[in-house]
Amino acid sequence: MMSLRLVISYFLMFTGAFFALVTVLGLLRFPDVYTRIHAGAVVLTISGVLITLGTAIYVWEFFLSAKVVLIGIFFLFSNPMATHAIARASYSRHIALPEEYEIDAYSEYLRRDENANT
């Protein structure tokens, strides 16, 4: 019974580590800022949650497990805000503009705002 618990926790942790490895590969290989942010979203959503769940099953004590799970929930809250802030700032401050995209509805929206202000 106890070894089954260990097997489950090791499985969760190794799956999380695999997704973290994929994130590094994606960060190195993807062409521009926004697609790299997509690769970075994998690590906190999937591998952060899987590793915290695996650790919570591994220690298997009420307060420690609750603490680890709370840290995982905090990952889930803080990750989209940081990702969204980086992407929106790099677009609207003209730091990294995706000029080669064929489909770009957001530039029309920004241009409409500038016309309304002037």
Next chain:
Amino acid sequence: MLQKISAFVFLLSVWIIFSGKISVDVLIVGSAASLIVTLFFSDMLFREVHQKLPWYHYLRKFALLLLFVPVFFYEAISAALSVSKHAFEKEHSFNPGIVKVKTELTDVTGLTLLANLITLTPGTLTLDYDRVEKAYYIHWIDVQTLEEAEMKKKIIARFERWIGVIFR
């Protein structure tokens, strides 16, 4: 008043979990800290309800919220696998782009939560929300279609119905 009491209880329980044991000194320091935070910031944590609903509605919403967690993780893992597949390709075969997707939600909490869920799913990323046209601007790593209904079905329809029922 109910808002302040629930904020106090929530903060105190988080304090107890992070301190790891229940004893007198933990309770004293924890209730002092939670009281100070509650006095200043209690309106940021929970909102007051405007329309009164019978109590079983809240129970139903809570059950739906718990049921939503496995659905979300299933979607997130399948999206993560498709993004990982792109990372292993020799030649990049995806087609990134920014699309505009209309939504029917009106509640502020629901809109925020839906935007965060879209960002949390690998492969889609919310850039902005347009108040006038009620539309999200979403960066999508692999734009497959430009038709509006298809796009909506592929990106947000899997979360929008749940959020629309839970936060109404």
